[in-house]
Amino acid sequence: MSIIQISTAFNxxxxxxxxxxxxxxxxxxxDFILLIAYLVSMKYVLYNGFSxxxxxxxxxxxxxxxxxxxxxxxxxxxxMNGQTIGKKLMSIRVISLxxxxxxMGQYVLRWIxxxxxxxxxxxxxxxxxxxxxxxVIITGFLGIGVIICILVTKKGQRLGDIAAGTVIVDSKSxxxxxxxxxxxxxxxxxxxxxPEVMRLSDGDxxxxxxxxxxxxxxxxxxLCYRVEAKVKEVLNIQSTLSPSxxxxxxxxxxxxxxxxx
Numbered sequence: 001m002s003i004i005q006i007s008t009a010f011n012x013x014x015x016x017x018x019x020x021x022x023x024x025x026x027x028x029x030x031d032f033i034l035l036i037a038y039l040v041s042m043k044y045v046l047y048n049g050f051s052x053x054x055x056x057x058x059x060x061x062x063x064x065x066x067x068x069x070x071x072x073x074x075x076x077x078x079x080m081n082g083q084t085i086g087k088k089l090m091s092i093r094v095i096s097l098x099x100x101x102x103x104m105g106q107y108v109l110r111w112i113x114x115x116x117x118x119x120x121x122x123x124x125x126x127x128x129x130x131x132x133x134x135x136v137i138i139t140g141f142l143g144i145g146v147i148i149c150i151l152v153t154k155k156g157q158r159l160g161d162i163a164a165g166t167v168i169v170d171s172k173s174x175x176x177x178x179x180x181x182x183x184x185x186x187x188x189x190x191x192x193x194x195p196e197v198m199r200l201s202d203g204d205x206x207x208x209x210x211x212x213x214x215x216x217x218x219x220x221x222x223l224c225y226r227v228e229a230k231v232k233e234v235l236n237i238q239s240t241l242s243p244s245x246x247x248x249x250x251x252x253x254x255x256x257x258x259x260x261x
Contacts, residue, residue: 004155004167006097015214018156019092019168030086035069074111078104083171093171094161100206106164113160190256196235197254204231205254212247 002018042065046052052060076084082094082102094110096102102110146158155167200208208227215223224243231250232238239246 002156006167016095016167016169019090019170021150021156023090023092023170024150024156024168027084027086027090027092030089031073031084034085035072039065039069071111073114074107077102077107077110082107087168091171092168094166094168096203096206097165097167098203098207100203100210102164102166103202106166109164110160110166113158113163190252192253192256193249194235194237194239194253195257196237197250198257199235200231200250200254205251208247209251212244212251215244 002020003015004018005015046057046061046064073084077087077094080088083092087093094102094107096106149158150156153162155161157167161167197205208231211223211227215221221243224247228243228246231247239249241249
């Protein structure tokens with residue numbers, strides 16, 4: 001089990017279990033198979049079911065087949081909290097190197113660096129079958145470079161992760177982060193105790209949630225105490241709540257106020 005330590009904005013080191021290489025490879029293969037299945041089925045529906053030709057309907061082909069395939073990894077990671085379908089099935093996810101959920105900008109950077117896969121997604125559309133085979137070979141060859149990068153970097157990062165400041169961790173690990181910072185605050189009479197919490201960034205909120213999660217799983221209240229002191233100093237607030245209760249209340253206040261904006 002490979003463990004990495006991530007330094008947060010509150011100068012707290014959090015521990016995460018890196019996703020094993022075989023899980024990452026299997027997740028990629030699952031996603032790849034899903035894309036191929038989508039490609040084949042949609043081609044059949046368009047050109048057999050509706051009896052149309054590619055030559056006269058290239059725009060439709062791009063809209064219905066190419067674009068969904070192109071944006072698949074980006075959109076699924078955005079919508080599924082750092083997971084594609086393959087990653088979810090293999091219980092791994094993308095997180096930011098600050099210990100929280102990755103931002104949209106980070107997901108976009110990871111996606112852009114998969115540019116070497118893009119010719120495959122479009123090559124079949126216009127060019128010959130032999131060109132498709134050539135694209136597959138080129139994509140596979142460049143994929144070897146990705147594998148080497150993952151194996152030699154300390155945190156198992158590919159170039160996209162390095163550029164975006166992200167890492168892939170095991171989401172089933174007892175050291176992994178909780179799925180989301182959001183809480184369902186339905187109480188109509190809910191009383192906000194710390195409105196100053198809205199001065200914290202999304203990254204700070206994600207870090208607080210990560211600290212709380214690891215503090216509970218490791219039974220280490222000291223993690224909460226150190227973050228509590230830093231937050232009180234930054235927001236200039238006081239509280240008689242215990243460190244963990246204080247951080248929990250901050251998250252509740254944040255969720256309540258965020259839904260009211």
